Amino acid sequence: MPNALAGGRYQLGQLIGRGGMAEVRIALDTRLGRTVAVKIMRAELANDEIFLARFRREARSVAQMNNPNIVNIYDSGEETITTDAGDTERLPYIVMEYVKGQTLRDIIKVNGALSQRDCEQVMLGVLSALDYSHRMGIIHRDIKPGNIMISEQGVVKVMDFGIARALDDSAATMTQSQGVVGTAQYLSPEQARGETVDMRSDLYSAGCVLYEMLTGRPPFTGDSAVAIAYQHVSEVATPPSAVVPGLPKMWDSIVAKAMAKDRQNRYATAGEFKNDILTYMNGGVPVAAAFNPLTDLSNVKARKEAEREQPTVPMSQTTQAFNPVTGQFEQIPPNAAAQNALKTRAEQRAAAAKAKKKKQIIIGSIIGVIAVIAIVVGVVFAMNNAKKNAVETVTVPACTATTSKDGLEAKLKALGLEMVEKQDTDSTEAAGTCTKMSPKAGSKVAKGSKVSVWFSAGPQSVPVPDVKDMSQEAARAELEEAGFKVSSTVKTEDSADIEKDKVTRTDPAAGSPTAKGSTITIYVSSGMTSMPNLVGQSKDAVISQYSGQFNFVVETESSDTVAAGSITRTDPVAGANIEQGSTITIWVSTGKEKVTVPSISAGTDYATAKLQLEAVGLTVAANGPTDSTTVVESIDPAAGSQVDKGSTVTITTKAGTSTGGNNGGNNSNTGE
Numbered sequence: 086m087p088n089a090l091a092g093g094r095y096q097l098g099q100l101i102g103r104g105g106m107a108e109v110r111i112a113l114d115t116r117l118g119r120t121v122a123v124k125i126m127r128a129e130l131a132n133d134e135i136f137l138a139r140f141r142r143e144a145r146s147v148a149q150m151n152n153p154n155i156v157n158i159y160d161s162g163e164e165t166i167t168t169d170a171g172d173t174e175r176l177p178y179i180v181m182e183y184v185k186g187q188t189l190r191d192i193i194k195v196n197g198a199l200s201q202r203d204c205e206q207v208m209l210g211v212l213s214a215l216d217y218s219h220r221m222g223i224i225h226r227d228i229k230p231g232n233i234m235i236s237e238q239g240v241v242k243v244m245d246f247g248i249a250r251a252l253d254d255s256a257a258t259m260t261q262s263q264g265v266v267g268t269a270q271y272l273s274p275e276q277a278r279g280e281t282v283d284m285r286s287d288l289y290s291a292g293c294v295l296y297e298m299l300t301g302r303p304p305f306t307g308d309s310a311v312a313i314a315y316q317h318v319s320e321v322a323t324p325p326s327a328v329v330p331g332l333p334k335m336w337d338s339i340v341a342k343a344m345a346k347d348r349q350n351r352y353a354t355a356g357e358f359k360n361d362i363l364t365y366m367n368g369g370v371p372v373a374a375a376f377n378p379l380t381d382l383s384n385v386k387a388r389k390e391a392e393r394e395q396p397t398v399p400m401s402q403t404t405q406a407f408n409p410v411t412g413q414f415e416q417i418p419p420n421a422a423a424q425n426a427l428k429t430r431a432e433q434r435a436a437a438a439k440a441k442k443k444k445q446i447i448i449g450s451i452i453g454v455i456a457v458i459a460i461v462v463g464v465v466f467a468m469n470n471a472k473k474n475a476v477e478t479v480t481v482p483a484c485t486a487t488t489s490k491d492g493l494e495a496k497l498k499a500l501g502l503e504m505v506e507k508q509d510t511d512s513t514e515a516a517g518t519c520t521k522m523s524p525k526a527g528s529k530v531a532k533g534s535k536v537s538v539w540f541s542a543g544p545q546s547v548p549v550p551d552v553k554d555m556s557q558e559a560a561r562a563e564l565e566e567a568g569f570k571v572s573s574t575v576k577t578e579d580s581a582d583i584e585k586d587k588v589t590r591t592d593p594a595a596g597s598p599t600a601k602g603s604t605i606t607i608y609v610s611s612g613m614t615s616m617p618n619l620v621g622q623s624k625d626a627v628i629s630q631y632s633g634q635f636n637f638v639v640e641t642e643s644s645d646t647v648a649a650g651s652i653t654r655t656d657p658v659a660g661a662n663i664e665q666g667s668t669i670t671i672w673v674s675t676g677k678e679k680v681t682v683p684s685i686s687a688g689t690d691y692a693t694a695k696l697q698l699e700a701v702g703l704t705v706a707a708n709g710p711t712d713s714t715t716v717v718e719s720i721d722p723a724a725g726s727q728v729d730k731g732s733t734v735t736i737t738t739k740a741g742t743s744t745g746g747n748n749g750g751n752n753s754n755t756g757e
Contacts, residue, residue, distance in 0.1 A: 210241025
């Protein structure tokens with residue numbers, strides 16, 4: 086095996102897959118710098134000239150396909166190598182998209198049956214791929230879980246398009262002992278019999294894949310490929326619901342129709358198969374619900390029995406030959422007698438069929454003549470009857486908003502018609518306006534017919550609907566349905582509780598009786614609101630009331646004027662224009678400021694004590710004399726007490742004893 090292909094462009098890496106016909110290696114496309122997968126065919130198949138020619142044709146056609154559910158083919162070619170024996174061989178290869186993920190075969194092997202939802206999604210991907218490829222004229226011929234990749238992103242990718250077809254086309258010289266091309270567990274009956282296949286063969290194989298996803302096992306198993314192929318031809322698979330208890334029986338019908346023995350009874354296209362699954366996914370009844378697999382099998386058996394009917398020739402007088410078209414051995418009568426017997430039987434059948442067909446033609450002709458005569462008689466009778474009953478017709482005149490009652494009645498009378506007046510109590514037009522007619526204006530009616538005409542009773546007053554908090558479109562629709570017109574001018578206003586662009590109110594207001602046909606003006610929220618005045622209100626009450634409108638940041642401060650727990654100030658200030666849902670800061674009062682009564686010793690002169698108390702914001706009251714000789718006896722509240730700033734402290738005083746210069750002065754006074 087070479088290390089590179091296409092002159093070194095594709096550098097081959099590790100082996101990532103191997104099958105009976107090829108192996109797949111990961112590779113690097115050195116020209117484009119991308120990772121690819123390269124499928125290299127086995128050398129013994131590559132020497133077949135028929136295979137090589139058809140492989141090239143298939144590679145070209147498949148490379149033209151571009152579908153998200155198909156593994157893309159980028160390139161193909163043949164690498165010439167020299168074997169150890171010195172012989173030259175050509176190795177065909179295909180360069181494909183590298184899909185990182187798992188095959189459906191590996192997923193089922195590890196996890197068993199898939200969920201119904203996963204089955205649906207995988208099948209939709211597979212059928213999308215088949216629908217596309219069939220429209221491109223490519224039949225896969227080997228649909229099986231091993232050829233279905235599920236990427237790491239969950240994308241379904243179908244592989245190996247066209248290769249099975251190329252191999253099948255080159256198998257014309259296979260003997261019966263070589264088996265049938267394809268994988269036995271997913272072969273269609275026609276593939277198992279060696280017959281020509283079409284796109285419905287792919288759909289049979291897809292049905293087998295769906296069966297395995299639902300149940301965790303293939304529809305047929307056996308000791309050999311021949312035993313399994315025989316079951317595909319002549320047996321009905323066990324219904325999936327009998328394998329998986331609780332599985333809806335509708336899956337039995339979908340699988341059975343896809344796996345019908347007679348391809349005429351299968352889904353006609355991959356698109357039809359896909360639509361049936363989508364119908365069931367969406368709660369509908371799929372086409373497959375009417376399918377009966379037992380009837381299908383019995384019809385196939387009956388047809389095959391008829392096809393096998395032929396003159397009996399003793400085995401001693403027959404020989405066997407391989408038929409390259411069917412891939413099977415057939416009994417061939419060697420002598421002329423047997424050949425004449427076959428020919429005579431065929432001629433007898435042809436003559437009988439010809440006579441039967443002639444008889445059918447004669448009977449059909451007689452029936453046709455009788456039918457024509459009956460039709461002619463009927464037409465003549467109808468024409469005569471129409472002439473007898475013919476009456477003169479006239480056209481109902483138009484009725485407009487400006488048509489007066491008397492004028493319309495005169496028009497109708499002139500045409501030989503009778504007007505039946507009716508009142509329209511649900512009109513927005515002015516009283517007496519013609520609103521509608523029956524039959525409608527322009528209708529052809531017989532003279533003497535009655536024409537009902539509705540005249541407006543005048544606009545009726547009805548309450549204006551409440552459209553608050555609705556979108557403009559919804560509000561307009563509801564108002565118009567109620568019989569009102571809506572002004573094209575929409576007004577905007579601030580609102581504390583209605584979000585931006587929603588209706589805040591109408592004019593006239595909701596609930597007010599208003600004449601139908603009146604114009605209603607809609608007001609919508611600007612998304613802005615005015616900051617309310619919260620000062621002096623309880624913090625808890627404010628947050629409870631406005632928590633849906635604003636976000637709050639709470640700060641605290643003392644206040645001589647605002648009680649504790651109430652708001653002293655806000656930011657923004659009251660009256661400011663702000664957006665709904667804004668964050669506002671509130672300051673909450675902790676009450677008046679507390680101060681500590683200073684320590685004043687007994688005997689301190691009154692004036693000094695007073696200054697000390699006033700310095701910390703306290704008010705002083707004296708209990709006793711306050712002259713210059715007065716001293717402190719005690720204070721109340723006592724020193725160290727916590728009191729409100731501005732509180733009164735009472736100083737109890739007493740007369741002091743003069744000392745120093747003052748005493749001298751006093752003595753001098755006394756001496757005088």
